[in-house]
């Protein structure tokens with residue numbers, strides 16, 4: 001029996017990929033596996049109010065609010081999402097939804113909210129499903145939440161669980177799937193549990209190239225096969241790096257991933273340079289600082305100009321002093337966000 005109404009609230013985190021997802025097949029199937037750190041403070045809080053509708057002819061039936069105000073610019077994305085997930089949650093057509101959402105990170109920070117936003121909404125929808133099927137296991141709940149989130153935005157599949165998460169099938173990683181993200185199943189050295197991610201906002205504008213366009217550029221890309229092989233090889237190499245806490249190998253792998261992602265965009269047709277001069281200034285200063293001091297700090301990039309500075313928690317004071325002295329001047333309005341590895345989504 002379907003409940004007449006329900007209200008569900010979840011907080012879901014953002015995540016930062018170490019091995020990048022870039023390229024997909026139909027049905028949001030990734031062309032290579034990816035691995036990420038779940039973040040802690042960058043998150044979305046969503047409340048979903050469900051009410052059985054008398055008019056099941058209209059689907060999807062929803063309204064969406066961001067920070068309490070109607071957010072019609074999200075409607076198209078949410079509509080597509082509902083249409084994609086209906087085959088997996090057919091009861092959705094019986095309901096009218098009100099979605100109330102807020103992000104912990106500032107608007108127009110250039111930080112995408114799609115991963116945390118789609119994850120939070122998917123978890124709320126799974127709560128409705130749980131009310132209908134109360135016997136489902138916790139594992140099924142999490143896998144299906146990630147499965148639904150993936151259909152909203154690929155990287156959202158990695159925003160359910162905490163710590164290190166893998167999404168995408170890899171022979172050497174048991175339980176890995178193209179359909180949903182899993183907790184990294186191998187040993188992770190404690191040095192990574194306290195890892196910090198400081199997001200340097202070099203460009204707070206809207207993304208120049210949407211990820212939909214970006215993923216599509218990998219189809220027929222001259223280097224696509226090598227790139228997908230490289231990502232798989234990096235995932236193999238991560239296993240001993242995570243186990244032993246080998247920071248030098250970690251930094252080399254993560255920076256190589258970021259630059260390979262950008263190299264793919266520079267060599268696609270059409271081609272793009274998504275770094276800004278400030279991005280390169282920051283990278284050069286990180287390298288110079290590392291040569292000079294030997295301290296563990298590295299960068300990663302997503303499909304934009306902002307830089308994620310990754311470093312162990314035990315180096316926090318030293319690295320944040322370096323950040324203020326040498327890097328903040330390259331951030332737009334001097335803005336950056338302090339984040340760290342976090343525990344995954346939680347019910348509110």
Ligand code: PMV
Pocket residue numbers: 016017019020021022034114153154155156211212302303
């Ligand atoms: O989730 P999407 O489709 O917005 O793709 C995100 C792709 C990158 O952020 C560039 C890499 C990643 O794995 O998160």
